[in-house]
Amino acid sequence: MITENCPFQRTGTGGKIVLTAILGCFGIIAFMLENLLPTIILPGARLGLSNIFVLLALIWLGLRYAAAVVTVKTVLGSLLCGNPFAIVFSLPAGILSLIVIFLFLKYVYPKISPVAVSVIGAVVNCFVQTGVYCLITATPQYFIYMGFLGIVGTVGGIIVGVLTVTACSLFSKPRQ
Amino acid sequence: MDKRENFFKPWDIAVYAAVVILLACLVGWFFIDRGTQKDLTAIEIYYREQVFLVYSFEKDKFEQSEALGVECTILGEKGEYTITVTIGEGYNKVFIESDFAEIIEADCGGQECVENFPRITGGGDVIICLPHRIKVLGIGRGSNEVII
Numbered sequence: 001m002i003t004e005n006c007p008f009q010r011t012g013t014g015g016k017i018v019l020t021a022i023l024g025c026f027g028i029i030a031f032m033l034e035n036l037l038p039t040i041i042l043p044g045a046r047l048g049l050s051n052i053f054v055l056l057a058l059i060w061l062g063l064r065y066a067a068a069v070v071t072v073k074t075v076l077g078s079l080l081c082g083n084p085f086a087i088v089f090s091l092p093a094g095i096l097s098l099i100v101i102f103l104f105l106k107y108v109y110p111k112i113s114p115v116a117v118s119v120i121g122a123v124v125n126c127f128v129q130t131g132v133y134c135l136i137t138a139t140p141q142y143f144i145y146m147g148f149l150g151i152v153g154t155v156g157g158i159i160v161g162v163l164t165v166t167a168c169s170l171f172s173k174p175r176q
Numbered sequence: 177m178d179k180r181e182n183f184f185k186p187w188d189i190a191v192y193a194a195v196v197i198l199l200a201c202l203v204g205w206f207f208i209d210r211g212t213q214k215d216l217t218a219i220e221i222y223y224r225e226q227v228f229l230v231y232s233f234e235k236d237k238f239e240q241s242e243a244l245g246v247e248c249t250i251l252g253e254k255g256e257y258t259i260t261v262t263i264g265e266g267y268n269k270v271f272i273e274s275d276f277a278e279i280i281e282a283d284c285g286g287q288e289c290v291e292n293f294p295r296i297t298g299g300g301d302v303i304i305c306l307p308h309r310i311k312v313l314g315i316g317r318g319s320n321e322v323i324i
Binding site: 150 | 187294
């Protein structure tokens with residue numbers, strides 16, 4: 001895909017599973033740390049920094065392993081934070097935004113930067129999460145806050161994208 | 177990914193422009209909606225999508241309906257009330273004053289309803305306690321909701 005100088009191109013399945021587990025652990029830690037901080041402006045409005053590890057899994061290992069990181073991070077992170085209800089709207093949003101990011105990276109990149117792709121994924125995540133929340137709570141009125149949630153998501157998407165690109169640059173193999 | 181990957185490419189402008197336009201429309205929608213429903217006239221409290229208590233600010237009057245598994249205690253007077261809603265899953269305390277309402281206490285796990293939701297100050301504002309399935313909804317002057 002876009003892993004021209006990816007250091008894990010030739011890693012076997014066992015190695016990829018181990019790396020998935022490591023990224024999943026870091027994702028859970030980041031998810032829990034973010035939950036300790038107060039939300040920004042509105043409930044559920046967070047930067048989503050744990051998605052850095054999801055994006056890294058997608059770039060280094062592929063869609064299946066990234067989906068595993070999303071699932072592990074969301075399910076275990078929500079359970080460990082004592083908020084199991086969050087799984088219901090966070091997991092579909094995470095999976096859907098991952099698919100959108102995958103499609104953009106596969107078909108549009110390198111016309112746009114990975115940071116822009118991350119922003120698109122973040123906005124999709126916000127929309128789906130808010131939409132599912134409104135459906136489950138039968139509160140369509142809450143969707144009116146989508147603009148503010150989208151702003152927080154966009155800022156988070158930029159930060160996640162920049163940190164992901166930086167991490168990829170640090171770990172890529174040097175050109176020969 | 178190339179070792180010298182850029183943070184920005186020219187086509188990113190199209191992406192960011194689309195995002196900015198979308199978010200501007202949504203924020204604009206919020207302020208327009210607030211403009212049409214700004215006066216808070218009533219509060220409705222729901223349990224499992226069923227409204228069981230309505231308070232009218234104008235009449236300073238409560239109307240309570242039968243709802244399975246809900247016990248409601250109202251303390252206070254003259255526009256300042258504390259409503260304790262007790263259900264099987266736990267309890268929530270709703271505080272109502274002359275122009276706002278909020279959940280001030282609850283025994284739910286996440287405490288989102290107490291700490292993260294802003295006060296209800298206008299029609300359409302909502303506070304949700306997902307673990308307890310409790311919803312507090314503000315009704316504004318421009319709303320179609322039927323109130324007491």
